[in-house]
Amino acid sequence: MSDAVFTVAFYVFSAVTVLAALGVVLKKNLVHSALLLILAFVGVAGIYVLLQADFIAAVQILVYAGAVAILVAFGVMLTKRGDIRESNLANRQKWPALFVVAGVFAVIYALLGQTNWGPLAAAGPEDSVGILATLMLTDFVVPFETAAILLTVAMLGAIVIAKEVKNSK
Amino acid sequence: MIGLGHFLVLGALLFCIGLYGALTKRNAVAVLMSIELMLNAVNINLVAFSRYLTPDYIAGQVFAVFTIIVAAAEVAVGLAIVIAIYRDRLSVELDDFDWLKW
Incomplete structure (x- = not known):
């Protein structure tokens, strides 16, 4: 795979994954969240393909996008009461949680920047x-x-x- | 050129989104979904490390398979508990699960 194709594929799969994950967390309708979760899992499977982990990608599709997502959909349907459009609201910890999450990301990002990983392999197995x-x-x-x-x-x-x-x- | 760092930043982003969901959601099923996102982020890290640091000995992929197994077990038991509590309390709001408070 050429570098340009690899780069484009990485950004496409990353965008799909991150946007779908944001949708899972921010959507107010729990059914929409469950469906976007499947999309996020499929995006992650694409990332595995780019990392030359074919078997993990197949397992990801089968177990996550198949079994886990269906299980979650059953969980939503078996437990729902009241208005489905307001079924996935946030609690009072919205701003503290945002603060904590931003801190965690900042720490991870800073540590990634200053870590020396040693020689990186050119090709996978x-x-x-x-x-x-x-x-x-x-x-x-x-x-x-x-x-x-x-x-x-x-x-x-x-x-x-x-x-x-x-x-x- | 996409390298190890790009995949690690993607994993960090996904983990943080999942962490935010796990901290802020009121619905127990939504919290389980957020935890699945966090486990996926960890898997991306494991597979990326095994691809770039030890391409001939892919223990990272084996770990990822075990993470997926444990995640499947976790979501099955977690949803069973949610359904059992729902039958008792007719609610999946985490704020209602306060039996252990006095």
Whole structure:
């Protein structure tokens, strides 16, 4: 990919991601926020493609833009009362929160500017999926299996918590 | 020329937007959505570091996969808790969740 194409693609995906994320936070209608969240996830997937992380990009689309977004949409629909157009308002901490967030960003930005990262690689891995598969079943096999258990436990836990408990005594 | 710094600034921006949402939203589902944005920002950082600093040993991408797994588990359990509380209180406003106050 040529430099110009890469630059344009980076700014397009970044703009999509950041604007959609701002919409998620600032929209007053919770359904609009949930839909913009999907757009933000797709933008992040594009960023992963630019970083030569094909597998992560595919997982991002499948898990985030697919499963998590649908779960959030269900959450919105199962819990809504009152006027949907005023369903996603801010609380009283708006200005203090803005102050804190601006501070956090300023600190991160300042530290980024003065950090020496050392030599940067010119190109990423050729076959990231193959390396990823090898890593997951060699160096990271214990976390990998733990993650499988975690997902099972979380799924069962979510069902138990969300299921209505009958007073059958 | 886009480099590591550009991706890190994007991650910082996304993290700060998510942090703002998590601090200011009244609706519990909206707070969960903001937390997902923050987790995505962290993933961008992990993948960018692995691409630019250790391109041959992509542990950053493995970490990103684990973050996605934990995020999926977190959002499933979180929404289940929100739905359980909603059934009890008929509200998802975080200001109403004050049972532990005396």
